[in-house]
Amino acid sequence: MAIKLKKWKQLINFGTFFLGVSLTVTGAGQLADRFFGYGSPENPAEVFEQDYQKTEEFRWRMESKFSDFLSMATGDEVGWAYGSGGAWYDYGFASYEDYLAACYDGEVREAVAGSWWGSTDSVVQEATREYLSEAEASYSEIPDEWFELEVQEDEDAGRRLSDGMEEKERRELAKAAADRYHEAIREDKNLLYRISCDGKELYSNMEDADWKKYGDPLPDGYNFLMFYDGVHILAQKDGEELNLYGDGYYRGEAGQWYVPGYRNVAVDEELKKAQIVMLVAKEPADYVYVRYGNDGYSSFGSQLYQVARNTRKNYEQMQSGLICLAAGAALLVVSVFFRKDRKVLHAAIGRFLGKIWFEPKALLLLFFVAVVILPFFRYAGYEYTWLYEEMMYGGYWGSGYTMWEISRDLLRDFASLIAGSPLLLLILVWGIYFLVLDVRTNGKHFFTGGISRLAKCFETKSLSLPFTKRMVWRFLLVMLVSAVLIVTEFALVVSITGNGMLANFVWGNGAAAVLLFLIPPAAFAAVCVWYLSRTRKQAGELERVAGRVRAIHDGDYGESEDLAGCVELKEMAEDLGGIREGMEKAVEERMKSERMKVELVANVSHDIRTPLTSIISYVQFLKQEQDLPDHVKDYISILDEKSQRLNNMVQDVFAISKAASDQLPVKLERIDFGKLLRQTLADMDEQIKKSPVTVRAVIPEHEIAIQSDGSRMYRVFQNLIQNALSYSLEGSRVFVELREDASFAVACIRNVSRQELAKDADFTERFVRGDASRTDGGSGLGLSIAKSFTEACGGRFEVETNADLFVVTVSFVRV
């Protein structure tokens, strides 16, 4: 129950707010329209005017009527269209096309532009001729500016006013026009008139009883009098005298009556003969005159009635606007107290709006734009064709409109269009309101809708495709969409530039044209942006994967966050991750096994050394024993020898295992390779002398610098030379040679083996020797150690056999 009540409360609350805003907006729109829109008065005070006889429009209508009557009185042409744009429409021409045709007919060139009553015909004709010749010089076709021209047409279609017409003939024509005009308006009792000349009544729709002379009371229903006595106009309203002339000087100011009688206005003698009475009804009735003649159809309405009606309508509009505004404001004030509830409701509405797809909203928006903007553009298209000329020719008429004024007018027109139509205004206001609410509540999700969901679905589907296929498909999609869009655009352009209904429609509607031309390129741009963003993402991920591959190549097997976010290349990233893991594991295992190997060797050699120590020690004691039989001494010497060998072997194995697992500490420094060899040879001099071979050393005297560890390399060459001494053919020569080339220092030890060398044997393998029986002195590790040490010191170690020739090459980079 409580919840229901709360709901009701909320509804009422929102209703109040809604109504308040709507009424306020409507009222404000009405008022704005009244003040600034079309038909808004020059004088703002007139907005509140209820009496139509006090309006500007009434004044100039009366002026124009008076001007016509004056012409009728003096037998001149009726220039009643004066001042009222579009008057031709009311009278004379059946349609706009007729009017155009009339304009086109070069004979209808009698313009009254710039005419003042009573000015002689020749002056008028001269002015007209001048204007027309100028116009013709500028335009080959009928200029639109002619629309502004007041054109007069005679009722007699065969004969028209033209240059050089006889005065008499012209008078006849004018009289015929005046008669016809009188015929048209005489039944309109909203305006009673009597037109006299020289005291002789020419035209009248008044009974004598109505009104006779100035000073008489006005007949029933009439409250406004204008009486022209040939010099001044005496005016009366509601029985009171009206002064039309002010201080008696005409300045062309707003609100001034444009009539003869001012002190600074000259009047022709002809006009002084005229006498005109005009009586205006207090509340004009509707009157329409329709004529169907041999020259076509025409209709004519009572202008005074329209003025009165407009005044009343305007007043009512203003009144209703004010009421709406007041009521709306009151409701808004009330709704201020329910702010909190409204917030809840706003959230609910926002959630609801969020559920609606983006597309309907966009369509609504488009519809709204179409409703509001299209009519405006169409309207502008018709109404402002002159704008184009204004801009192109800088104001041919010398109107002096600036761009600012033109754009201000346009904006004003637009605003008043919206303000004057409550429905449009409400749609606009609430549309914006809900749009803002939606965007504010749902933020980015505002755009989620059918297409984005479809796109997401497509994305997900495409991601399950293999990478290459996905790329191809995407590209094909883009190409397809592009093609469709291009064809559409092309078709549009062709159809529009052609001359068909669509073309007319599109060119008639600026907005339609803009929309039609913009939509396909916009869609194309969107597709391009999408494709670009996808491709960029792919490229970014590819770069990341490539970077990872490089890192793995460089030996960095560590885990990395780089690939965690990969979407496009997910599979590849995962595979790479697998490879990385495998590599990491393998490397780790290899390291571990190497370490274990070294540890094992270290432990074993330690364990062997301890008993070996005892053996060697006691063998030493045995050797010291004097009274032993010879064969026992023999045994002891064998024990001594073998235990020493075992000791050497243990040490060598330990050294080699360290060197092989890169754990041999080396101290690299700059040494002289030649000196190293000479020192080694000198150190081994005794052994060499004792051996059955000769050593030939070819070592340059000058320094051959290399970067190496001297003591390790001494061990290497000691081993090599020892090897050579041990295994060489008796009486042969061992060559120790040091060469240098541009970048390398190469030491070469060559000897001829005593025994035949096994083919394809790798002598640097551990425990490999020339003979397989292993009965001689060496541990079998000499070459292996030499190789490991050389490599640990950064050199290159090579063994080469050629028949019985055994060649060891040790090379270092020169420094």
Next chain:
Amino acid sequence: MNECVLVVDDDREIVKAIAILLEQEGYQVLKAYDGLQALDLLMTCSVQLVIIDVMMPKLDGLSAVMRIRERQNLPIIVLSAKSEETDKVLGLSMGADDYVAKPYNPAELAARVKSHLRRYTSLGDIHAGASGDEIRNGRLCYHTKERVLYADGEPVRLTATETKIMELLMRNAGRIFPAEEIYRRVWEEDAFAPENTVMVHIRRIREKIELNPKEPEYLKVVWGIGYKIEKMETTH
């Protein structure tokens, strides 16, 4: 009374072997088979030198060395099956005076014991009386006036050339001399291929001054560069 040497090793045969070796040299030998036992013996008996193994039950050699060093200043020789450079450095930094790898060379071990004992027991006054006429380096001492080299306080019999070489090297202990320079300064003439000549003399000197000529401590070849006398830190 003969000097007393404490031999500590968990391998009884090795202890026995060392004992035989040292007794042959005329020393009195005490035996211990683990670190704690060694510490006990050191508390009760007068001992002039300790030979101690590293890997032992109860208390390992290096810890024992540290404990001994807390109270006594006698020479300690560490005997270990671990022959690596790092082990050696570790042992010496713990307070040992010498490091001998297993399997040891009996003669070398005996020589080392002798050397340390001599320095420890009878050379105290020589340390004190260091003067400008002497160049001292570890167990070596060169008297510039007498032109005599002493090792462990005993004069070494060197030939005239050998003495010249030793004087040159002792005066510049730690500096590396190429063979050419040694030849020029000792023989005072330029030589063609002096390496052999110098090396022969070096080897002979080693025989006279080094405890183990095959693994010299003092007179060293810097392979690929030259020769030098290692500059020793005087430990005590």
